[in-house]
Amino acid sequence: MGIKPADALEQELKRIDGKGYKAYKDIAGEYDFKHFILFIDYVQGDPFASPSRVRVRVARRNSGFPQDTTANKSRTVALADFLTRRFFRQSKTVAKGGRGTGKGGMITIDNPGQQILERSSFLINDDFVEARCFVGLPAFGRKIAGRDATAMFFSELPEIVHSSMFFSELDQQALYRHIKTAEDADAARSTLSEKELIAFIADQSLLPRRSGIDDRPLDDPQAVLFYSDKAFRVTLDLPNNGPTPGMGIPRGVTLIAGGGYHGKSTLLHALERGVYNHVPDDGRHLAVTAKNAIKIRACDGRNIEKTDISSFISNLPMHKDTSAFSTQNASGSTSQAANIIEAVEAGAQAILLDEDTSATNFMIRDHRMQQLVAKEREPITPFIDKVRQLYSEKGVSTVLVMGGSGDYFNVADRVIRMTEYLPEDATEAAKAIAGADPVGRREEGGTGFGRIAKRIPIEQSISPYRRNQKMKISARGLREILFGETEIDLTDIEQIVDPSQTRAVAHAIYHAARYMKDGMCLQELTEKVIADIKEKGIDVLTPHVTGDLAEIRSVDLAGALNRMRTLQVRQG
Ligand code: ADP
Numbered sequence: 091m092g093i094k095p096a097d098a099l100e101q102e103l104k105r106i107d108g109k110g111y112k113a114y115k116d117i118a119g120e121y122d123f124k125h126f127i128l129f130i131d132y133v134q135g136d137p138f139a140s141p142s143r144v145r146v147r148v149a150r151r152n153s154g155f156p157q158d159t160t161a162n163k164s165r166t167v168a169l170a171d172f173l174t175r176r177f178f179r180q181s182k183t184v185a186k187g188g189r190g191t192g193k194g195g196m197i198t199i200d201n202p203g204q205q206i207l208e209r210s211s212f213l214i215n216d217d218f219v220e221a222r223c224f225v226g227l228p229a230f231g232r233k234i235a236g237r238d239a240t241a242m243f244f245s246e247l248p249e250i251v252h253s254s255m256f257f258s259e260l261d262q263q264a265l266y267r268h269i270k271t272a273e274d275a276d277a278a279r280s281t282l283s284e285k286e287l288i289a290f291i292a293d294q295s296l297l298p299r300r301s302g303i304d305d306r307p308l309d310d311p312q313a314v315l316f317y318s319d320k321a322f323r324v325t326l327d328l329p330n331n332g333p334t335p336g337m338g339i340p341r342g343v344t345l346i347a348g349g350g351y352h353g354k355s356t357l358l359h360a361l362e363r364g365v366y367n368h369v370p371d372d373g374r375h376l377a378v379t380a381k382n383a384i385k386i387r388a389c390d391g392r393n394i395e396k397t398d399i400s401s402f403i404s405n406l407p408m409h410k411d412t413s414a415f416s417t418q419n420a421s422g423s424t425s426q427a428a429n430i431i432e433a434v435e436a437g438a439q440a441i442l443l444d445e446d447t448s449a450t451n452f453m454i455r456d457h458r459m460q461q462l463v464a465k466e467r468e469p470i471t472p473f474i475d476k477v478r479q480l481y482s483e484k485g486v487s488t489v490l491v492m493g494g495s496g497d498y499f500n501v502a503d504r505v506i507r508m509t510e511y512l513p514e515d516a517t518e519a520a521k522a523i524a525g526a527d528p529v530g531r532r533e534e535g536g537t538g539f540g541r542i543a544k545r546i547p548i549e550q551s552i553s554p555y556r557r558n559q560k561m562k563i564s565a566r567g568l569r570e571i572l573f574g575e576t577e578i579d580l581t582d583i584e585q586i587v588d589p590s591q592t593r594a595v596a597h598a599i600y601h602a603a604r605y606m607k608d609g610m611c612l613q614e615l616t617e618k619v620i621a622d623i624k625e626k627g628i629d630v631l632t633p634h635v636t637g638d639l640a641e642i643r644s645v646d647l648a649g650a651l652n653r654m655r656t657l658q659v660r661q662g
């Protein structure tokens with residue numbers, strides 16, 4: 091094959107004009123467009139099928155991006171993100187679609203949200219800058235619209251490429267702000283551990299969002315900017331922003347209290363999202379959380395496969411074993427117990443909990459209830475009696491939103507009280523109340539946290555093949571994966587925030603399966619996959635390059651595996 095002159099594509103399109111759609115297959119290949127190389131990697135089978143996969147490669151030398159735009163990983167990822175956004179916007183104005191049938195005429199690329207994620211949409215290295223986009227090849231009915239295709243490849247695509255892949259054509263100030271913001275966030279996140287913090291929120295951050303379905307910052311002059319209480323204030327020295335004061339949340343057990351509607355959940359939500367970088371102007375771009383902090387919630391109905399939940403649940407009626415607990419239909423409290431155990435098993439450093447999405451009987455069991463229902467008759471050991479052991483024995487910190495029960499004052503290292511969206515240190519007040527007004531409840535946590543069993547997935551239980559022997563690995567929206575005959579419901583894995591992450595998780599499950607014959611446990615498997623991505627790039631997840639994958643975390647991959655209804659494991 092080899093590379094052909096662009097003229098060859100033009101002639102080919104002339105030749106197949108008006109023929110049946112299948113003849114488009116002949117245009118696959120590499121073409122030299124002088125300023126860039128066009129790779130037509132995959133040609134769709136019909137005008138309604140998923141669009142064709144196309145790459146555009148510009149020599150790094152010609153693209154003009156200075157060395158300092160890719161001086162480190164943070165900058166390179168942010169530059170790729172910036173270019174993806176630019177390419178997306180340009181393609182929306184230049185090539186909207188509307189050429190003939192189906193998706194004909196469309197040129198597009200992945201569309202990032204508020205997060206700056208490492209993506210497969212752009213690859214930037216010392217040799218070239220490469221965009222991975224999607225093209226809807228045009229047709230009238232099922233007949234090839236050769237002249238429209240020519241306009242797309244020879245006029246529209248070059249225009250998009252010209253305006254989005256060359257340094258001289260870009261808003262350079264915005265570009266540098268983008269990469270410096272991401273660099274600062276990464277620097278902040280990487281200093282958390284030496285400062286023994288699990289999260290940091292810079293003063294003047296804007297945490298509230300526009301709506302429950304709109305992740306952009308609340309657009310309201312009345313919105314209250316975040317400022318730390320002096321008790322929690324730390325100052326991080328960031329490479330671009332310099333000394334940056336804000337609230338540090340130390341390791342241990344942190345309670346977020348405060349009246350309803352005073353901003354507790356909004357703060358926790360910012361902590362959840364702080365595992366990722368954000369665009370400048372997001373408001374949370376200097377709010378960072380330890381990478382492996384994991385949001386936990388109750389999600390009844392989920393599948394559990396041989397998880398040792400005996401730390402939280404034991405003495406079930408009918409003597410059901412909880413040291414290797416399996417169910418197709420977990421209750422709220424059992425699902426939450428399993429979510430925590432599995433998060434620790436997967437290597438979480440911190441867990442984030444909100445009373446809004448927790449099972450009450452998992453969180454608390456008060457003095458009166460202890461009297462009415464004897465411990466022997468209550469299978470659940472509430473989280474309040476385990477949260478300290480979780481930290482002291484397993485090193486896992488907790489941040490917990492709890493406006494409804496003061497029983498937690500006894501077990502918290504600190505209490506942040508939210509008042510009109512601002513944090514105050516209420517630790518002493520809470521401890522004084524706990525001393526003066528003892529709740530009288532008995533601790534039920536026993537002498538230790540209990541066992542976190544390592545589980546080893548069995549390869550045969552992870553099959554991507556459908557009954558017709560065809561492989562199926564795909565994502566449906568943000569919260570569902572189709573894997574062979576199995577649907578994986580990711581409703582409660584709330585830190586997957588982008589459909590391209592969902593797709594990556596789907597492929598990562600298959601990637602993980604290749605290590606399963608070696609008898610690796612879940613944590614080893616999922617960390618191995620992430621290490622492979624780190625070493626070889628995210629393209630390693632798929633057999634063919636595709637521009638619609640985004641970075642994932644090992645704990646979320648573990649979460650997806652754990653929710654797979656076919657999963658079988660043995661405890662190691
Ligand atoms: P809580 O969990 O304490 O009940 P929420 O965090 O759900 O409260 O916040 C209640 C409402 O206030 C939400 O609509 C949220 O968007 C809004 N809000 C939160 N923080 C701010 C802020 N800093 N400025 C303005 N509005 C805010």
Ligand code: MG
Binds near residue numbers: 446
């Ligand atoms: Mg709330």
